[in-house]
Amino acid sequence: MSVFELSGRKALVTGGAQGLGEGMAKALAEAGATVVIADIQEEAGRTVAKGLASDSDREHGFVALDVTSDDNWERAVSEAVEHLGGLDILVNNAGIEITSLITEIQADQVRKMLDVNILGTALGMKHGLRAMRPDGSAGNGGSIINVASVAATIAFPGIAIYSGTKSAVERMTKVAAMEAGKLGYGVRVNCIFPGLVPTAMGAGLANDVAELGLFPSPEAAVGAVVELTPAGRLGAVDDMADAVVFLASDASRFITGIGLPVDGGMGM
Numbered sequence: 001m002s003v004f005e006l007s008g009r010k011a012l013v014t015g016g017a018q019g020l021g022e023g024m025a026k027a028l029a030e031a032g033a034t035v036v037i038a039d040i041q042e043e044a045g046r047t048v049a050k051g052l053a054s055d056s057d058r059e060h061g062f063v064a065l066d067v068t069s070d071d072n073w074e075r076a077v078s079e080a081v082e083h084l085g086g087l088d089i090l091v092n093n094a095g096i097e098i099t100s101l102i103t104e105i106q107a108d109q110v111r112k113m114l115d116v117n118i119l120g121t122a123l124g125m126k127h128g129l130r131a132m133r134p135d136g137s138a139g140n141g142g143s144i145i146n147v148a149s150v151a152a153t154i155a156f157p158g159i160a161i162y163s164g165t166k167s168a169v170e171r172m173t174k175v176a177a178m179e180a181g182k183l184g185y186g187v188r189v190n191c192i193f194p195g196l197v198p199t200a201m202g203a204g205l206a207n208d209v210a211e212l213g214l215f216p217s218p219e220a221a222v223g224a225v226v227e228l229t230p231a232g233r234l235g236a237v238d239d240m241a242d243a244v245v246f247l248a249s250d251a252s253r254f255i256t257g258i259g260l261p262v263d264g265g266m267g268m
């Protein structure tokens with residue numbers, strides 16, 4: 001069996017109803033894992049779960065989850081562990097981006113990003129680690145993958161607060177990896193830094209920075225990103241999904257506490 005193979009593994013993916021999370025859920029299922037998608041978008045999430053690669057041994061699922069709610073997390077992880085019969089992989093992918101110049105930031109928008117991107121990821125690690133550690137409801141260790149952003153590693157205009165939340169995701173990842181190791185949880189914790197991918201969020205960002213006058217057009221904003229990227233193109237959903245499969249699998253068994261750039265070199 002390949003070290004990249006995920007047969008028998010049980011995965012929970014937040015924000016899996018669309019975009020990168022949908023791609024990550026698909027890639028994990030294709031690698032052999034059974035997947036539960038968690039999202040605030042119930043109909044879309046259920047539809048994605050139904051479409052995942054499947055066989056007679058695997059029934060993928062969906063749980064409703066607002067990542068900003070501690071109670072929601074408690075219920076969602078418990079439902080996922082029950083549905084899957086365990087939990088080995090948690091992908092904290094749900095996130096939001098609200099573009100603004102620093103001089104125009106609105107307190108409620110800042111709080112929203114802090115809530116979803118920082119608190120949501122923190123609560124995910126809390127409940128994921130509790131379930132995966134030896135005395136937990138799943139109890140078998142595992143791998144947690146948080147989704148940060150290349151924005152945590154560069155200074156792109158218009159996304160100061162978003163970038164700050166993603167820097168926080170990186171730092172929380174490292175501390176969590178240290179605690180999990182020291183306390184013998186058997187859980188690796190890593191994050192990825194995706195480059196710009198034209199999902200709803202990525203395309204929205206290109207439009208927003210053009211509207212703010214930072215670039216002459218959305219196409220010029222995309223061109224500037226490509227120009228800064230040695231690989232010479234935008235990211236694709238599969239680029240991020242395959243990195244998540246790697247960090248979920250035994251191929252990365254001696255890797256914990258890292259932030260893995262998946263950005264074509266943009267953030268180096």
Ligand SMILES: NC(=O)c1ccc[n+]([C@@H]2O[C@H](COP(=O)([O-])OP(=O)(O)OC[C@H]3O[C@@H](n4cnc5c(N)ncnc54)[C@H](O)[C@@H]3O)[C@@H](O)[C@H]2O)c1
Nearest residue numbers: 015018019020040066067094095149194196197199201202
């Ligand atoms: N697209 C990019 O260019 C890019 C680049 C770097 C990092 N990222 C990060 O990747 C992740 C996914 O981004 P995407 O492009 O797929 O975005 P997207 O907006 O297409 O999808 C985000 C998903 O998260 C869900 N979500 C939002 N708030 C939630 C909440 N409170 N609880 C549960 N689910 C919630 C949404 O319903 C949606 O399904 C985010 O964390 C984002 O910051 C994206």
